[in-house]
Amino acid sequence: MTRRFPHLDDVWPAGLGRRLGAMFYDSFLLLAIWIAITTLHVLVVRKMLGLAPEEVGAGVWQVLSLRLLLVVAAFAFFAFFWRRGGMTLGMQAWRLRVQTLDGGPISLRQTMLRFAVGAFSFVPLGLGHWWVLFDAERRSWADLASGTQVVVLPKAAKR
Template sequence: MPRRFDHLDDVWPAGLGRRLGAMLYDAFLVAAIWLLVTVAHVMVVRFGFGLQAEAVGTGWLQRGTLQLLLLASGFGFFAFCWRRGGMTLGMQAWRLRVQTEDGRPISLGQSLVRYVVAWLSCAAFGLGYLWVLFDAERRSWPDIVSGTRTVVLPK
């Protein structure tokens, strides 16, 4: 059974400002990861398959595999951080943590649900995160659907 986090009575639901701040920090980290993944993909396609420079990125298979790698690497980053300590580097800077409703680290399945619903929340013009302003418990769509909470940690 996974351990419970400490200081459960000292946390409170995260507001929109902190969430957006952490998202901005994490966006820079994910962009760096995506840059490395893209460079590795281009090198494999170019040199591993011996394609000319003009042919790199032209086929649907090349674009499709790159897009899948980008989505998978983004999920890998968030799932690793959320499962390990409940927070990404951006969340650490803003003192946020993702946890289950009873204060435990989230599961891999919950991480996947959070990741997918986070993309949908952004695709809906951010409405999934603006929902924090209307929900009595300050939950976003990823929180609601995955059965998790995003909380602020004490100093």
């Protein structure tokens, strides 16, 4: 039996504003992670490989390895949160959750598709994300490709 999220009747499709707000919040977290990774990469290149300061970043392998590390870190960030509870920290702030169409947590395959299509959606001036405005069910290209949906959660009841 697959696990499902609670309160499925109380959620509604997320609009563009909330999605952009969550992306904005998450971009700061991801930037901090990228700064840490870049710092470690420079330290490894400088100290372990013994390169002079002017040689850091000059080789094609240095550039490619750093870019690969940054992409892997971004995927790991989103995969960890999406698979764990359906929400990144930015999505928690905006009360958003990504889930399957039947209300369950998304699979690793869906996570990979969401990440790849979501990144590609920025290429045509963000059209894949703006698609939420034109789709009747407020789905982005990443939602459509991965068979997922982003929903708004109700406010927590005050006690």
